[in-house]
Amino acid sequence: MGVTKTELFTAEQNDLALVAKAFAHPARVAIIQYLLKANTCINGNLVQELGLAQPTISQHLKELKAIGIIQGTIEGVSVSYCINPKRWEEIEKLFNSLFMQYRRNCC
Amino acid sequence: MGVTKTELFTAEQNDLALVAKAFAHPARVAIIQYLLKANTCINGNLVQELGLAQPTISQHLKELKAIGIIQGTIEGVSVSYCINPKRWEEIEKLFNSLFMQYRRNCC
């Protein structure tokens, strides 16, 4: 009770769910969009950009990093985060292959 | 504490997060994939397909319906669920516009 029964589902289904979880919070969407726009790697001036506290941002970054969407490199005092190109492509394919499956034959 | 601060983010960011939440559970991914494959609208034989209890499936279907991804029509005793074409297209665009934003200039 309360635990997702991952063993019932395929690896693909679980991976998609995991990735979707990364997108499942507006703060993380905002972080991703900010990184996409900034293009060049930027660090946690996100704290000023979004209205959330520093520990909260840090936690969201950690989750995004855990899923592999972003990567961070230490740049002296600060940390430079950016989109992980390989994982991003992987994720894009994961979603696209789902969207592709749809044929409008029904209803 | 514990509440997502939706007011800090744009409508687009919140909508994307909401939709992503629908995909953020393997059972819901499995339901969507099943509907995509079956193509023709099917009902809750999902209970046998997935290994989850009937109330659990019903709950997931309710969430998917609330987000608009699927629609159900009463078919006598059973309910016929299927992908909502318009919403599906909308969601596809929502994700694609995010994926499009990426230019590999960084790292």
Add this chain to the structure above:
DNA sequence: TCGTTATATCGTAATATTGCAATATACAGA
């Protein structure tokens, strides 16, 4: 070394999600 700056981690409170037994509802056929 000391202070400053940038991040990360810990601990915890509030809230949300997941799963299911029990129960309710709603339809169809006898």
Add this chain to the structure above:
DNA sequence: TCTGTATATTGCAATATTACGATATAACGA
């Protein structure tokens, strides 16, 4: 009307997520 079948709702326990104050860590410059 009664019975079975299909689905929904309720209530609750277990767990996960979100947010942040307090505190730790780590690098730099004076």
